Amino acid sequence: MFYNERLMHFASYHLQGKPVPNGDWVARLMFKDFNTLDEVKEETIRDRKRMLKDLARFKEDARLIEETGYDSLGERHLRLHESVSNAPNVDHSAYKVTDTYLEMRTPFDEKRGIVTLGFACVLAAPVGLGLPMIFFKLIPSLFSGRHFSSGGDLYLGEYIGYTFIIFLILGFFGVVIRYGWPILRLENLVQRRLLVRFNRKTQKVYVHRPAYAGGIVELDWRRVSVAMVDPDREESLAMGVPMMLMWPPDATPSGVLEMVMPGRLARGNSELTNRWEYIRRYMESDPNKPHGLPEPNTVGKIPWPWKSIGAALSLVWPLFKIRALWFLIPLLVLIAPVMLLYAFGHFASHWLCWEPRWPNAIEQACGDGLVERLKLIGIDLVTWGMGAATIWALLRYL
Incomplete structure (x- = not known):
């Protein structure tokens, strides 16, 4: 914005x-x-x-x-x-x-x-899957010494693997915050x-x-x-x-x-x-x-949500104002899903x-x-x- x-x-x-x-x-x-x-x-x-x-x-x-x-x-x-x-x-x-x-x-x-949708796509898997796995499976397993699914004792390789996964996911968040923060705060x-x-x-x-x-x-x-x-x-x-x-x-x-x-x-x-x-x-x-x-x-x-729909439509309003572009109006049907996605991103932002x-x-x-x-x-x-x-x-x- x-x-x-x-x-x-x-x-x-x-x-x-x-x-x-x-x-x-x-x-x-x-x-x-x-x-x-x-x-x-x-x-x-x-x-x-x-x-x-x-x-x-x-x-x-x-x-x-x-x-x-x-x-x-x-x-x-x-x-x-x-x-x-x-x-x-x-x-x-x-x-x-x-x-x-x-x-x-x-x-x-x-x-x-656009920025909101982009960050949502980038962070969806790490936030939706990575963080729950870290806090509800990997960390409890490291402290208890038992596998989170089978309940058996952890081997040395599993200790190293779990620790590596934790640092990998947290490191990803660190890179996103370090380099993506200026872009995220645009909107x-x-x-x-x-x-x-x-x-x-x-x-x-x-x-x-x-x-x-x-x-x-x-x-x-x-x-x-x-x-x-x-x-x-x-x-x-x-x-x-x-x-x-x-x-x-x-x-x-x-x-x-x-x-x-x-x-x-x-x-x-x-x-x-x-x-x-x-x-x-x-x-x-x-x-x-x-x-x-x-x-x-x-x-x-x-x-309000309908304002976001209006914002998406505002991107194509010149088509309705310039007669030479009226032939492109039927193409709006093809890009309607994209415009709805943009409207949702606008609303969510x-x-x-x-x-x-x-x-x-x-x-x-x-x-x-x-x-x-x-x-x-x-x-x-x-x-x-x-x-x-x-x-x-x-x-x-x-």
Whole structure:
């Protein structure tokens, strides 16, 4: 789930020539010397180089963009006082809107489940068979000196064999933990989602991420620059495009470029322009008066099973939007089992996570209290309860 956010976090430090905090072998792989990678990765490498080049230009031209609306190459950038739409909305992208803050999702919430399924396949046999054998058969046999099935005395070779099997299985778990932990925590044993909160009273933007993806930061709204929003772009050319907000290094607590992508992937260019217009008007309006913007269709935080099915279908929604691809729709019947498996992985990936909670200072600035905390606890309990019920049903009926 946090692959893209982690990549952006690494890119920010890479631009400054600084070592990545919480760096591990995944970080080194993402930004190792481009010339040493395999040829099959050349296109990805070109995309990363292009991304780094664009980010470097923004870092150097940030002040020029703020003052003139253009970078050093003459490309236009939107500024806070410029309106781009007459129909502002953040439908399907906001969790909550009050007169104090606007809390939004990020675009890659649906992209989760593959890591969970992969680790489930890798650990199924060691956990389901290996650990019970160690604790209920091998270790009792070693202590009692008798074979766990026949009850006869153990020979020296059996002592050595049992001990070897125990160390082999535990060693396997050690290798998985040592090298697989950074990958596992991309969507498990970590907060369940990223949050972006716009506070119109403090004129701050708060970003809630795991520590390895940049952590929790507080940013100044007045220093933001928006990217990927172009009111002159054709509607279809923005399908699947995220909206990106950026802050220059001198406006961030870490001293490196900060990037955040509020909202889902766009279904068209109008969605991007309408979303930015909503955020812009919300933050630019008088904080002592109601924001006066239309109430959006908000997104719930409880990961119900049908949402996971929707996440699987979201991977193929361009087929329904682009007429030239309609001939591929019948093929969905063939990949339906794969999509169901992905939906299950997406659903299961929520069970080993928890709802992110803002620090006390940010909660107080946003006016959150005990009720909001209890809601987060309730979401966790419901999610963990669904996970326990699903696991019980699988063990009971399969």
